[in-house]
Amino acid sequence: MKIVDIKTFLMMAGSPDKKEGSSWSARNWCFVKVYTDEGIVGIGEGSGWPRVVQTAIEDLRPVIVGEDPTNIEKIWQKMLVSTMGNGMTGTPGSGAMNAIDMALWDIKGKALGTPVWNLLGGKVRDRIRAYGHAKTPERAIELKEQGLTAIKTGGVHRTADQVEAIRKAVGDEIDLMVDAHGPPWYNVKDAIIVGKSLEQFNLLFYEDPVPPDNVDALRRVQDNVDIPIAAGERHSHIWGVRRLIEEEIVDVVQPDTGRIGGISQMMKIAAMAEAHYISVAPHSGSLGPIAEYAAIHVLAAIPNALILERVHDDVAVRYEVTLPHIDTVDGHIEVPDKPGLGVDIDENVALAHPSQGNTTTPGKEGDGNYEPGTYNEHLYVQTRYRRQANLRPPASS
Numbered sequence: 191m192k193i194v195d196i197k198t199f200l201m202m203a204g205s206p207d208k209k210e211g212s213s214w215s216a217r218n219w220c221f222v223k224v225y226t227d228e229g230i231v232g233i234g235e236g237s238g239w240p241r242v243v244q245t246a247i248e249d250l251r252p253v254i255v256g257e258d259p260t261n262i263e264k265i266w267q268k269m270l271v272s273t274m275g276n277g278m279t280g281t282p283g284s285g286a287m288n289a290i291d292m293a294l295w296d297i298k299g300k301a302l303g304t305p306v307w308n309l310l311g312g313k314v315r316d317r318i319r320a321y322g323h324a325k326t327p328e329r330a331i332e333l334k335e336q337g338l339t340a341i342k343t344g345g346v347h348r349t350a351d352q353v354e355a356i357r358k359a360v361g362d363e364i365d366l367m368v369d370a371h372g373p374p375w376y377n378v379k380d381a382i383i384v385g386k387s388l389e390q391f392n393l394l395f396y397e398d399p400v401p402p403d404n405v406d407a408l409r410r411v412q413d414n415v416d417i418p419i420a421a422g423e424r425h426s427h428i429w430g431v432r433r434l435i436e437e438e439i440v441d442v443v444q445p446d447t448g449r450i451g452g453i454s455q456m457m458k459i460a461a462m463a464e465a466h467y468i469s470v471a472p473h474s475g476s477l478g479p480i481a482e483y484a485a486i487h488v489l490a491a492i493p494n495a496l497i498l499e500r501v502h503d504d505v506a507v508r509y510e511v512t513l514p515h516i517d518t519v520d521g522h523i524e525v526p527d528k529p530g531l532g533v534d535i536d537e538n539v540a541l542a543h544p545s546q547g548n549t550t551t552p553g554k555e556g557d558g559n560y561e562p563g564t565y566n567e568h569l570y571v572q573t574r575y576r577r578q579a580n581l582r583p584p585a586s587s
């Protein structure tokens with residue numbers, strides 16, 4: 191079998207109504223189809239700045255056309271070496287390799303008539319536990335009523351108050367997590383202060399308490415907070431998360447199934463983590479449904495799977511573009527049994543949502559944005575003024 195062509199599909203997935211001067215978060219999904227001379231077509235998804243990923247995938251066409259798609263590791267290595275003249279590949283490069291790697295696993299499964307999880311060693315479990323997101327107790331109750339058994343809350347403004355309210359609303363039987371979103375808004379001391387205030391709530395994990403760039407900062411948080419620490423969503427390849435795992439700086443590693451480098455890299459990371467008693471909870475905050483499928487196959491096959499992040503009711507198009515779409519029943523997703531990944535996209539739906547942009551655009555000066563000393567000044571390292579306001583207890587207490 192030989193690869194004969196690839197085709198990319200870049201689509202807008204949320205916030206399509208761009209308003210001049212207002213803050214605008216533009217999310218995109220990038221899918222790839224890899225075509226073979228035997229008529230088998232593999233599907234994959236790449237994240238890590240999808241508009242750039244699309245171009246990177248197109249650039250990789252001459253690198254992979256003519257290759258036997260079942261030689262997945264050989265093709266992965268070839269893609270990395272062929273792009274190293276560009277420097278470290280970063281998440282756009284690994285996102286492109288990720289999409290192609292995923293499609294190759296899909297092709298191999300379809301060619302052999304077996305699901306991808308079977309190629310990865312077989313099933314450890316038949317269903318995957320998933321979690322949702324809630325900022326308010328009302329939303330948390332809604333998710334609990336939908337059957338979810340684990341809920342993550344986020345944000346940095348008086349986080350302990352937010353968690354306490356949600357814990358009271360949903361009870362002790364629901365697992366709770368906190369994501370500080372690797373923020374510029376905490377420094378190490380702030381992250382430790384907040385972490386200590388969260389210890390009483392029996393959290394499943396405390397995620398990205400500091401930005402991901404400085405691993406030593408995360409080490410200090412890990413050493414001072416008695417909650418399992420989770421991180422890894424913005425890194426690429428085994429090398430991006432190597433120190434987090436080898437130095438046991440995280441208890442939960444969170445590779446993003448769209449930009450970590452593919453199913454091949456996910457499996458290697460899971461094995462590295464297993465040796466350190468670290469569990470795996472793939473990130474999928476900004477991912478589309480094809481990457482979710484890939485995560486399900488990986489989590490079905492690895493022993494140290496903790497839970498899958500799911501943004502299950504963000505945009506309706508999530509359920510229009512994928513065939514079949516994923517359902518969460520009693521907080522779990524059934525592992526699919528069809529050959530390959532067991533999913534396809536509706537190309538017409540993808541084409542009907544053209545990309546309009548792919549960054550978070552701040553508003554104009556004078557409308558509250560860029561105000562010195564506030565979140566809106568958009569500095570990666572915030573002033574103490576704003577951080578202190580976030581940590582300060584309410585005036586009434």
Ligand SMILES: [Mg+2]
Nearest residue numbers: 369371397423
């Ligand atoms: Mg996160």
